[in-house]
Amino acid sequence: MIRLERLSLFLVELPLVSPFATSFGEERAKQALLVALTADGVMGWGECVAGSGPWYSWETVETARYVISEHIRPLLSGHKAFEHPCDLGRVLAPIRGHAMAKAAVEAALWDIYARLQRKPLYQLLGGVREAVPAGVSVGIQPDIPTLLATVESFLSEGYPRVKLKIKPGWDVEPVRAVRERFPDLLLSVDANGAYTLEDRSTLRELDRYGLLMLEQPLHFEDLLEHAELGRELSTPICLDESITSARRAREALALGACRIINVKQGRVGGVSEALAIHALALERKTPLWCGGMLETGIGRALNVHLATLPGFTLPHDLSATKRYFREDIADPPFELRDGHIPVPQRPGLGVEINWDRLLRSCTWSRTWKL
Ligand code: OSB
Numbered sequence: 532m533i534r535l536e537r538l539s540l541f542l543v544e545l546p547l548v549s550p551f552a553t554s555f556g557e558e559r560a561k562q563a564l565l566v567a568l569t570a571d572g573v574m575g576w577g578e579c580v581a582g583s584g585p586w587y588s589w590e591t592v593e594t595a596r597y598v599i600s601e602h603i604r605p606l607l608s609g610h611k612a613f614e615h616p617c618d619l620g621r622v623l624a625p626i627r628g629h630a631m632a633k634a635a636v637e638a639a640l641w642d643i644y645a646r647l648q649r650k651p652l653y654q655l656l657g658g659v660r661e662a663v664p665a666g667v668s669v670g671i672q673p674d675i676p677t678l679l680a681t682v683e684s685f686l687s688e689g690y691p692r693v694k695l696k697i698k699p700g701w702d703v704e705p706v707r708a709v710r711e712r713f714p715d716l717l718l719s720v721d722a723n724g725a726y727t728l729e730d731r732s733t734l735r736e737l738d739r740y741g742l743l744m745l746e747q748p749l750h751f752e753d754l755l756e757h758a759e760l761g762r763e764l765s766t767p768i769c770l771d772e773s774i775t776s777a778r779r780a781r782e783a784l785a786l787g788a789c790r791i792i793n794v795k796q797g798r799v800g801g802v803s804e805a806l807a808i809h810a811l812a813l814e815r816k817t818p819l820w821c822g823g824m825l826e827t828g829i830g831r832a833l834n835v836h837l838a839t840l841p842g843f844t845l846p847h848d849l850s851a852t853k854r855y856f857r858e859d860i861a862d863p864p865f866e867l868r869d870g871h872i873p874v875p876q877r878p879g880l881g882v883e884i885n886w887d888r889l890l891r892s893c894t895w896s897r898t899w900k901l
C-alpha cells in the first residue's frame with residue numbers, strides 16, 4: 532500500500548541548446564511543471580508535458596498547476612492510500628479532461644510504486660528490452676543547407692531515424708533535399724496539424740520519398756478527414772495530437788484514420804491509459820512508438836521505460852539529453868549507444884533529481900501536506 536504524505540510542485544525553466552521550431556511556433560526554453568509525491572519516506576517524480584502556451588494542446592503549465600493544486604490535491608487528500616498506480620484513474624475521474632495534469636501525478640505514483648519494490652519501472656510495466664531505438668525530431672530550419680548540416684550531424688552521432696517538422700511552405704523541398712542526400716535514411720515527417728484536405732496535392736507529392744510515416748497532417752481533433760487522406764496515400768498516417776485516450780485510439784482504428792500511433796503518456800492522461808492503448812495496438816497489430824515533448828530527464832526516463840513494451844516497435848522521439856539541454860535537472864544524462872538509449876536499471880525511474888540544478892532553474896514551488 533502506498534500512503535501519500537506530501538505533494539510538491541516545481542515550475543522550472545531550462546534553456547534549450549538550440550531553438551525548436553514547429554508549425555505552431557518556436558521554443559527557446561523548456562518550461563516544465565514537476566510533481567513530487569512522498570510516501571513512506573520515498574519521493575516519486577513526474578513531469579507534466581503541458582507547454583508554456585496552448586499550442587500543441589489546450590493545456591499549459593498554468594492550467595496544470597491550477598488543476599493539480601486546486602482539484603487533484605483535494606482528491607488525493609481524500610484518498611491517501613493506493614494499492615496500485617492504476618487506481619488513480621478512478622479517484623481523479625470526477626475531473627474531466629486535463630489529461631496532462633493527471634498524467635504527471637500518475638507518473639510520480641509509478642515512480643514511488645517501483646522504488647518501494649526496488650525495481651526499475653520497465654520491469655513492472657512488462658517491458659521486454661534494456662535499450663530502445665532512438666530517433667531525433669528536427670525542427671523547421673532557416674534554410675536547406677542548414678537542414679542538411681543538422682541532419683548530417685545527428686547521423687554522425689548515430690541516430691537511426693530522423694523526423695522532419697514540416698508546415699506549408701517547408702515540406703516538399705526539405706524532404707526532397709534530405710532524401711537525395713541520404714537515400715537510405717529512415718525518414719518521417721510531422722506536420723502538427725498544419726494542413727487541410729485542400730493541400731492533398733502537396734501531401735501526395737510527399738508520398739514519393741519513401742517516408743516511414745506522415746505524422747498528424749490534419750486538424751488535431753480530426754479522425755474522418757485523416758481516414759479519407761489515408762486512402763489516397765501509400766505513406767502510413769501516424770496520429771499524435773488526435774489520440775487523446777484509449778477510447779479515441781479505438782475510434783481512430785475503427786475508422787481507418789491511422790496505421791501507426793505516436794504514444795505520449797502525458798497526452799493520453801497517464802501510463803495506465805497508455806497501457807490500454809498498448810493492449811489495443813497489440814490486438815489490432817498497430818505499430819506504436821513513443822513520442823516526446825522535449826522533456827527533462829524526469830519525463831524522458833518515464834518515456835524510455837514505456838518504450839520497452841513489446842508493442843513499441845518503431846524508433847522513438849527519444850534523443851540523448853545533450854540534444855536538448857546543456858545541463859538537465861536529473862542525473863545521469865541519457866546517452867546514445869549504438870543508436871539506442873539504454874534503459875535506467877536503478878529502482879523507479881532510475882534517475883535522481885539534481886537538487887542544485889533544480890533549485891537554480893526553479894521559478895516557483897509549493898509543498899502541501901496531504
Ligand atoms: O509533435 O511530436 C511532436 C515536441 C514538442 C511538441 C510536440 C512534438 C515535439 C517533438 C519533439 O517532435 C520530440 C522530442 O521530444 O524529441
Ligand code: MG
Nearest residue numbers: 721746747771
Ligand atoms: Mg508529433
